[in-house]
Amino acid sequence: MLDDFFKYQAQTSPHPLAMEISHAKGSYIYDTNNKEYLDFVAGVSACTLGHNHPKVVTAIKSQLDKYMHVMVYGEYIQKPAIELAKLLAKNLPKSLEKTYLTNSGTEAIEGALKLAKRATGRSEIIAANKAYHGNTMGAMSVMGFEERKQAFRPLLPNIKFINFNKELDLKHITSKTACVILETIQGGAGFIVPSNNYLQKVQKRCNEVGALLIFDEIQPGIGRTGKLFGFQHYNCTPDILVTGKGLGGGMPIGAFTASAELMDLLSDNPKLGHITTFGGHPVIAASALATLQEVTAGNLIEQALEKEQLFKKLLVHPLIKDIRGKGLMLAIITPSKTITNTLILKCKDAGLILFWLLFEPKAVRITPPLTISNKEITKGCNIIIKILDDILQEK
Ligand SMILES: Cc1ncc(COP(=O)(O)O)c(C=O)c1O
Numbered sequence: 001m002l003d004d005f006f007k008y009q010a011q012t013s014p015h016p017l018a019m020e021i022s023h024a025k026g027s028y029i030y031d032t033n034n035k036e037y038l039d040f041v042a043g044v045s046a047c048t049l050g051h052n053h054p055k056v057v058t059a060i061k062s063q064l065d066k067y068m069h070v071m072v073y074g075e076y077i078q079k080p081a082i083e084l085a086k087l088l089a090k091n092l093p094k095s096l097e098k099t100y101l102t103n104s105g106t107e108a109i110e111g112a113l114k115l116a117k118r119a120t121g122r123s124e125i126i127a128a129n130k131a132y133h134g135n136t137m138g139a140m141s142v143m144g145f146e147e148r149k150q151a152f153r154p155l156l157p158n159i160k161f162i163n164f165n166k167e168l169d170l171k172h173i174t175s176k177t178a179c180v181i182l183e184t185i186q187g188g189a190g191f192i193v194p195s196n197n198y199l200q201k202v203q204k205r206c207n208e209v210g211a212l213l214i215f216d217e218i219q220p221g222i223g224r225t226g227k228l229f230g231f232q233h234y235n236c237t238p239d240i241l242v243t244g245k246g247l248g249g250g251m252p253i254g255a256f257t258a259s260a261e262l263m264d265l266l267s268d269n270p271k272l273g274h275i276t277t278f279g280g281h282p283v284i285a286a287s288a289l290a291t292l293q294e295v296t297a298g299n300l301i302e303q304a305l306e307k308e309q310l311f312k313k314l315l316v317h318p319l320i321k322d323i324r325g326k327g328l329m330l331a332i333i334t335p336s337k338t339i340t341n342t343l344i345l346k347c348k349d350a351g352l353i354l355f356w357l358l359f360e361p362k363a364v365r366i367t368p369p370l371t372i373s374n375k376e377i378t379k380g381c382n383i384i385i386k387i388l389d390d391i392l393q394e395k
Pocket residue numbers: 044104105106107109132133134135183187216217218219244245253254
């Protein structure tokens with residue numbers, strides 16, 4: 001399969017990990033040599049309940065037996081999508097009431113940006129340096145990392161960048177601004193959490209000038225940070241909430257949620273303001289509904305904070321300079337890019353999956369399934385410490 005992988009499947013980088021997957025269960029992924037890997041990455045924050053969670057699998061199978069795609073998004077009444085949107089609303093502040101379901105996170109970002117333009121009649125968008133919101137043209141336009149987007153210009157016009165957590169920059173948000181889009185916790189930048197009531201201050205400024213506030217919760221969302229959504233830590237509420245990844249329970253999804261008043265603008269003048277064939281797909285929605293039910297019904301969310309403490313207790317080493325993030329969205333910062341690379345690759349050989357962050361070469365991603373056990377956390381951290389000891393000795 002290795003040759004065919006490189007020959008027929010388009011690649012995203014010259015050096016993919018190229019593990020040949022056989023199956024996955026719980027916190028483990030197995031390759032075709034039946035080697036077991038403890039998964040500290042969860043498909044990049046996507047597999048909230050681990051791999052093949054029985055409730056998610058049952059929900060998918062039972063929906064498969066009823067119907068799959070029957071019509072484009074929004075025309076027919078399909079129970080899984082409605083129940084999912086309703087459960088989201090039940091768990092969100094009152095103003096976040098109506099959800100549009102998409103096929104991916106980046107597509108939900110497109111929808112959110114369009115909604116902000118449509119609602120305000122303005123075109124300026126403000127985003128943050130080192131932000132990542134996806135890879136379609138609109139989402140890429142609000143990515144705060146020039147090196148990765150230069151080759152694809154021209155992108156959307158009228159985008160301005162501010163520095164995350166820098167209060168002084170808020171003056172750039174004016175009555176010309178349609179929206180400010182921010183990750184609640186910056187992912188690609190190195191899991192940077194908002195400090196000093198930053199998000200509240202952004203919200204206040206947006207309210208003053210009539211700009212909409214969009215929070216991208218595609219990564220922190222669905223319980224990962226110790227609240228169902230990251231913004232719930234920070235005493236503020238966006239006008240538009242974007243989710244994805246972990247909402248799908250291992251299936252492809254995106255969603256944006258807003259007030260009915262805002263969201264209804266997409267259906268009229270012009271009608272069909274945002275359309276999709278497969279968004280809200282019944283099988284995907286059934287998987288997401290089972291995932292959201294499990295996360296909100298049990299105590300996985302509170303446990304995320306306890307598990308964070310366990311990681312922080314175990315991951316003490318001279319080569320760990322910092323641990324950033326919140327809950328089970330953590331990043332180890334090593335002294336150098338080389339150490340980070342060595343650690344990730346040697347851990348993989350030792351049966352532990354770690355991964356990089358997009359724009360911070362010293363960071364090592366730790367975003368395990370929320371269902372990971374304390375025993376599995378201890379086992380993985382022991383592997384990390386052992387490899388770091390080896391690296392230190394070789395220096
Ligand atoms: C914060 C954030 N926004 C948007 C996206 C894009 O989501 P997708 O890859 O599903 O299009 C991602 C994916 O990594 C993300 O982390």
